[in-house]
Amino acid sequence: MSVLTEEKLGTTLLDFQSRFNNHGRVKKLLKKWNRMIFMEATDTDRKYTMIVSDQKMTDVEEGLMADHSLNDDTRIHLQADEEILVQIFSGKYNPATAHIDGALAVFSSDQDKVKLEAIAMVIWGL
Numbered sequence: 001m002s003v004l005t006e007e008k009l010g011t012t013l014l015d016f017q018s019r020f021n022n023h024g025r026v027k028k029l030l031k032k033w034n035r036m037i038f039m040e041a042t043d044t045d046r047k048y049t050m051i052v053s054d055q056k057m058t059d060v061e062e063g064l065m066a067d068h069s070l071n072d073d074t075r076i077h078l079q080a081d082e083e084i085l086v087q088i089f090s091g092k093y094n095p096a097t098a099h100i101d102g103a104l105a106v107f108s109s110d111q112d113k114v115k116l117e118a119i120a121m122v123i124w125g126l
Helices: 006-021 024-029 082-089 095-101 110-124
Strands: 035-041 047-053 056-062 075-080 105-107
Touching: 006 047, 006 056, 006 082, 006 110, 024 110, 035 082, 075 082, 082 095, 095 105, 095 110
Parallel strands: 035 075
Antiparallel strands: 035 047, 047 056, 075 105
């Protein structure tokens, strides 16, 4: 397994945020879809939070943020090794395949899982 730095995952997530926010087709998918996405690297214990609100990703922060405007139904929790998270958010590993392979755990409603897969398909052309 390669050694990853916090900088690499953070940089990958910021790049993903830019792609996410600058993709017109993604915005169409996000109508009335406000979510807090928690990511947990199971091998390094690093945690990140992404906030999707008003058809854009407004925040990418290290740690688990508290946003009291969102309830349990609007939270998504992703767990994987850090390298897997980097591969997923850089478009090198399809998140649906990672989930099927057992490399990614996704705790959310089935509707949110479908939405996440659709976003990945649009952004990465999967």
